[in-house]
Each structure stands twice: as structure tokens, then as C-alpha cells.
Amino acid sequence: MPELPEVETVRRGLQQQLAGRRIERVDVGRERVVRRTSREALIDGLTNTTVLRAERRGKYLIMPLDSGDSMMIHLRMSGQVLLAPAGADRPAHTHVVMHLDNGTECWFVDPRTFGEVVVYDPANVAVELPPLAQLGADPIAEDFPRTALRKMVRGTSKALKPFLLDQQYVAGIGNIYADEILHRSRLRPERPANTIDAAATWRLHSAIIDILMASIEVGGSTLGDAQYVDVDGESGSFQNEHRVYGRTGERCSTCGRGWIRRIVAGGRSTHYCPICQR
Template sequence: MPELPEVETVRRGLERTVVGRLITRAEVGRQRTVRRTSADAVINGLTGATVLAAQRRGKYLLAPLDTGDTLMVHLRMTGQLLLSEPGAGRPPHTHVVMHLAGQEASGHPPAELWFVDPRTFGEVVVFDPEHADVEVPELAGLGLDPLADEWGPTELGTLLRRRTTHLKPLLLDQHVVAGIGNIYADEILHAARLHPDLPGTALRHRDVVRIYDEMQRILNASVRAGGSTLRDAQYVDLMGAGGSYQDDHRVYGRAGERCITCGRGVVRRLVHSGRSTHYCPVCQRPRAPRPGPVRAGRAIRHTAGTSR
């Protein structure tokens, strides 16, 4: 699933090429993609609207329209937004098409914006932001956004240190920190030298500072690299190009390999509730929790092999 850096890369592409343009017509080819409302609601909500901005909240793309509504796109597992010239051959599983007028001031010719999604887990929604709590209530429940919000180690410590949950699921909890998934949670915890099973209540202040600093460093570096495109090549940017940050992964996808950080440990892979976690047992040694009741959580099974 595209995570914060990948979605931010797509957002920046929309900001450069789509903001300010009129949507002359819209097509919907698969009801499941617009399941939250209907095909007619999306077509009528987009047709004749001009895109005013390209925003992001966690993994959600948001585009306010001059009609007062907002377009929301969630890529989920396999969704892609692709910009193409009009009439180009559309890839299979193109479920929504937005026809964009040319923009003389910026030199943009007419174009088509496609939403492509083989597994149809993604969504395209047009909603009234005044009724967002009813139409897209999950947006209101999102936690702090690492790149969009003004916050620091103090706020992060408040979120993490009062919970007995293990660090890896804590970072994946979109109600705590919005936008981080498997890839970047593994990379952040490795860089911070913290074991993924360490409870939040066991964190010291310096641990929180390291998590915050590495979160900022890694997410910004990935955005500069255009995100991570894995072997399945599901994630690409608006122009169909892959990212390159996968070349800088230290542990994710490297199970069974020598740790390139310390040169001594062998990267391990854990499976917990169907999710993979990668870490180096030398760089990220377990630590005894602070005295007091700590919920142990479910047992974790150690395995070796691929990350997918």
C-alpha cells in the first residue's frame, strides 16, 4: 500500500499539473470504486468543477473544488492516479476518468486523469466538507500528520508513552500517527535502534526524540526520492514513474540478509496478525519494560523469508 511519502509524491504531482484546471467531464466504470456514494454522485460532483488545491492528510488525497465540495482519493493497496493525454489507451482496471481542460496560462494541454485500481480497494469520493463527519468520518479520526502538522517530540511522547501497545502497531495506528505503514515503521524503528516489540510505556525521552528525528529524516528523504516502488511495481507517481527510496531501505524486505547498518546482525522477520515486521537483533536489542502492568499482547511468530 502506498504510504505517506508515496501519497505526498502524488499530491505534489497533482499540485503541479492539475490544480487550477476545469474537469469538463467524468466517467465511472466500476461501482465498487465509488461505493461510498454512487457513480452519479461522483460524475455530477466532478463535472464542471475546477480543482482549487491538492492536499493530503495521512494517506488520503484531498482536492477542494470551486463548487464547495472536496474530492477525496484513497489509493489503498493497488490504486494509482495517472495523468495522460486525451484518447490514450487506458490500462486495465481504469475505474474513474476525469477529463481536464487545457490551461493556457501554465501551458498544460487538455489531459485525462485516471484512477486505476486492479484490486478495487481504493476509493474516489466527492463530499461536502461541512458534513465530513458523516460522509468521511475516518478523516476526523486521523492522528498527527508527520509532515503536514506542526508538532515535535513532546507531542509524540504524549501519544506513545501512555500506551502499553508495542511500538510497531503504535506507529501503524492511523489514530496515533497518520500515514505510516509497514515500510516506514520498520525503517524508522531501525534507525532509532528500538525493538518493534518495546511497549510505548517503556520509552524514555531520548527514545522519543530519536523516533521523531528519524521519522522526519526518513519520510522527507523518501519524498525527495519519489517514494518506494517495490518489486510488485504497484506504486508509481502521476506520470507513471517509480520511486527509488527502496534502494535505501535498511531492513524492510531484507529478511535473512546481513544488516547493512551494523554488519553483524542478520535481519529477522516477524509475523504478527498477518503483518510483517523487519528488524536487526543487534541494532534493535529488546529491553525490559519499566516496572508496572504491561499488556503482553499476542504471541509473535519468528520466520524467515520474503517480506511480502
């Protein structure tokens, strides 16, 4: 958390408010967020550059710069990217501040410091950012035909839940949306991927697209910790539409008969309805 819908919501805010802005100065506090390179590398790589646009691959925010390099931001567990007027009170755990040419600031805030900010050479991404180079298909940002998903599931005996969480297959899906997608697909999370037929694969494909797009439309999911917000500090509301995630012991709102159960699948807490997902 955040997952693809939350990161896409942040990307859209950055495209509106950061793209085209020149970064005049950069402050870096906690060095853990620049651990892949260094404080100096981030400051040198961003100062006096212009952000051309905001892009996304999976859970990674990518902002090409007019220098030819790109800035990558990964929110991981608790990261936030916020935009505010210069001089506004900054939240605790604001680790990177970008001072922009229009009198605003872009903050990277991360209480748990698992997130990171990096400037890298896109031509050398496989060396500088291997996880980004190894990402699978992004079901929203790229072409994602049903036939591609069919080939993926036929080629692995992984259970469906770990399959959806594996970023080298489909990029951007995490624990929340894997549970919701499998419920919509009427598929058990522990079922081996290569045992589902073509019809089930088509349901899975449709659920991936539909669930992710529906969440993006309402700004993603903000859970009880309220750590995910968009660039203006606003919460999402898709958590109100969750059918199984975080609803252990509740009656299934889809079938009205099953009770939501929690198991561990692929080492992750997993929620499903035993009636809908036989």
C-alpha cells in the same frame, strides 16, 4: 502501500498538473471505487468543477473544489492516479476518468479495487468520511512537536510497531516505513510504547521525520509489484535505501553484524536487526 511518501509524491504531481484545471466530464467504470456514495454522486459532484489545489492528510489525497465540496482519493493497496493526453491508451483497471479542460485526462487506476474516489462536504466530514476525521497528526503536513509524540507514547501500552501503524496516533505510516523508522531509532518493534524513555522518544521522532522526508525526496518506494508510480507513471527509488524491510536473512547494512529477522508484530510482517534494535 502506498504510504505517506508515495501519496505525497502523487500530491505534488497533482498540485502541478491538476490544480486549476476544470473537470468537463467524468466516466466511472467499476462502481466498487465509488462504493461510499454512488457513480451518479461522483459524476454530479465533479462535472464542471475546478480543482483549487491538491492537499494530503496521512494517506488521503484531498482536492478542494470551487463548488465548496472536496474530492478525496485513497489509493489503498494498488491505486494509481495518472495524468495523460486525451485519447492515450488507458491501463487495464482504469475505473474513473476525469476529462480536463486542457485536453488531458486524469485516471484512477486500481487493479485490486480497494481504493476509492469520493466527493464530500468538508463541513460534514465526520459523518461522510469518519476515517478522515479520526486521523491523528500528519508528521509532514502539520506541526508535529516532539512533546506531542512523547505524550502519545506515554499514554499507550501498545507495542511500537502497532502504535506507528495506528492512524489515530500518527497519520500516514504503514508497514514499510514503520520498520525503517524503528530500525533508525534502534527500537524493537514489539516493545511497549510506554516503556521508552525521553531520549528514545526523541530518536523516534527524528526517525519519523527523516525517513519520510528522505523517501519523499526520491519519489517514494516502488516494490517488486511496480504498482506504485507517480502521476507521470514514474517509479520511486527509496526501496534501494531500505535497511530492514523485505531483507529477511540478509546481513544488516547498518551494523554489519546482525542478520535481518522477520517476525509478526500486531498481525503484520515485521523486519528488524537484533543487534541494532536490542
